[in-house]
Amino acid sequence: MAEDVSDAPAGFAKEQLKSLIERIERLEEEKKAIADDIKDVFAEAKANGFDVKALRTILKIRKEDADDRKEHEAIVDLYCQALGIFA
Amino acid sequence: MAEDVSDAPAGFAKEQLKSLIERIERLEEEKKAIADDIKDVFAEAKANGFDVKALRTILKIRKEDADDRKEHEAIVDLYCQALGIFA
């Protein structure tokens, strides 16, 4: 669609492009603001004597645990498939 | 503070840790949601025939321009401060 402007109102694709770019830029600003908030929380934690590296590790582990839970549910099934066993 | 639990109510640091972890996890969820939104916009752009790689290039150029503008403004401010001029 975007490359075929011959049968479109003049500037249509251009407007659409502008809109897409601005939406993405807006979202990226929001994302950056949240990233900054996260940094602030880490800074606060550090100011209160917490070991930031340890906090990061805890967060990482909790994330992995959450991610793995779904995955591990599928493993037994997959092993069975892999072995040609009908569980 | 966190390492000195001797004069704090039992579990104080623990509660604070819990709070920090949860705040960060919440913010990271929000960040991820926005990242997903951005992906959606790129997908929409692609579906409308736009070249995603070209879009990224445009965004990058605009970002650099914006960064340059901020840098320029920062330098001007600095000079104004140095000169005692209130711009």
Add this chain to the structure above:
Amino acid sequence: MAEDVSDAPAGFAKEQLKSLIERIERLEEEKKAIADDIKDVFAEAKANGFDVKALRTILKIRKEDADDRKEHEAIVDLYCQALGIFA
């Protein structure tokens, strides 16, 4: 060193550059050859009726388990640090 050729035999840096490039290209060829071997094994597995996706999952889990083992050894310590407890 590379940018200062004034006190070096003519073409020294050039030779060194050539050597570096060729070493990397050689290694990348070897890497590609091994990647191809891996693909062959998957193809063989598939030909023998194994579910390739399941195999990949098993490999992934085994890798994660191996990686996590060291990490999990450090977690208790880190939790303790994060909580200001001396384990």
Add this chain to the structure above:
Amino acid sequence: MAEDVSDAPAGFAKEQLKSLIERIERLEEEKKAIADDIKDVFAEAKANGFDVKALRTILKIRKEDADDRKEHEAIVDLYCQALGIFA
């Protein structure tokens, strides 16, 4: 084959699975070792004053040239085949 264990010695598919997994894990170790070697060469280049990013650009260009060459040769071969010419 793997899914039909009815006429195979017990544990046959399992042994085959084990073998496949181990072969792949071995190959992936080798691949990783080579990737590490490549990193070492880049580190050495950097230590000798070379611009790593520029090196990567050179490698990319040479790779594209090589790919183009192969593609060209493939087309020539194809034409030769089509024309019954033995090149």
Add this chain to the structure above:
DNA sequence: ACGTTATTTAAAAAGC
């Protein structure tokens, strides 16, 4: 401030 390491993002590749 530097250099190293970790994270995040973009490009490339592989499979369906």
Add this chain to the structure above:
DNA sequence: GCTTTTTAAATAACGT
């Protein structure tokens, strides 16, 4: 072909 995964590159954080 297109979509998901893998790999590479850029960026950013952290300690020194």
